[in-house]
Amino acid sequence: MALEVTDSNFEELVNSRKPMVLDFWAEWCGPCRMVGPIIDDLEKEYAGRVTVGKMDVDNNNDVVAQFGIRNIPTILFFKDGKVVDKQVGAAQKAAFVEKVEALLK
Numbered sequence: 001m002a003l004e005v006t007d008s009n010f011e012e013l014v015n016s017r018k019p020m021v022l023d024f025w026a027e028w029c030g031p032c033r034m035v036g037p038i039i040d041d042l043e044k045e046y047a048g049r050v051t052v053g054k055m056d057v058d059n060n061n062d063v064v065a066q067f068g069i070r071n072i073p074t075i076l077f078f079k080d081g082k083v084v085d086k087q088v089g090a091a092q093k094a095a096f097v098e099k100v101e102a103l104l105k
Contacts, residue, residue, distance in 0.1 A: 001040055001043065002023065002039050002040055002042075002043045002052045002053055002054045003043070003051065003052065003053040003054070004053065004054060004055075004056075005022055005053035005054065005055045005060075005063075006055070006059070006060050007060045007061070007062040007063050010055070010060075010063045013051055013053060014078050014081050015081045016051060018049065018050055018051045019049075019050050019051070019077070019078060019079045019100075019103035019104065020050065020051040020052070020053065020077075020078040021039070021042060021050060021051070021052045021053070021075060021076075021077055021078075021096075021099075021100060021103075022053050022054070022055055022075065022076045022077075022078065023035065023036075023039045023052075023053070023054045023055070023073055023074075023075045024055050024057050024064065024067075024069045024072050024073060024074045024075070024076070025054055025055070025056065025057065025072055025073050026056060026057050026058050026072055027056070027058075029072050029073065031072070031073055031089060031090040032072055032073045034090045035073045035075070035090050035091075036054075038093045038096055039052060039054060039075070039096075041093065042096060042097070042100060046100055049104060050100060050103060050104070057069060057072055067083070071088050071089065073087075073088075073089065073090065074086060074087070074088050075087040075088075075096070077099050077100070077102075077103055078103075079103050084102075084103065085099050085102065085103075087099065
């Protein structure tokens with residue numbers, strides 16, 4: 001299961017040595033429910049190499065505002081604490097795997 005990321009633990013997680021995949025979602029969002037299992041799969045497949053987390057947009061206004069998240073799901077891909085890629089909206093698992101693999105290069 002993906003890590004729960006909040007306004008209070010975001011900085012610590014994003015600035016760790018590992019790349020991070022962060023899914024901005026909400027319980028009421030249909031497309032978010034489609035992406036959720038893919039995010040959980042990524043967490044299992046890349047355990048120890050990539051931090052994979054989910055942030056509930058309804059409960060974490062600071063980070064949501066910091067990155068200007070307006071549409072969900074939005075998945076941000078971080079390397080060295082900076083956004084290097086993003087996916088807005090639902091996509092196939094292969095698209096996410098490709099982006100994660102790029103983080104590891």
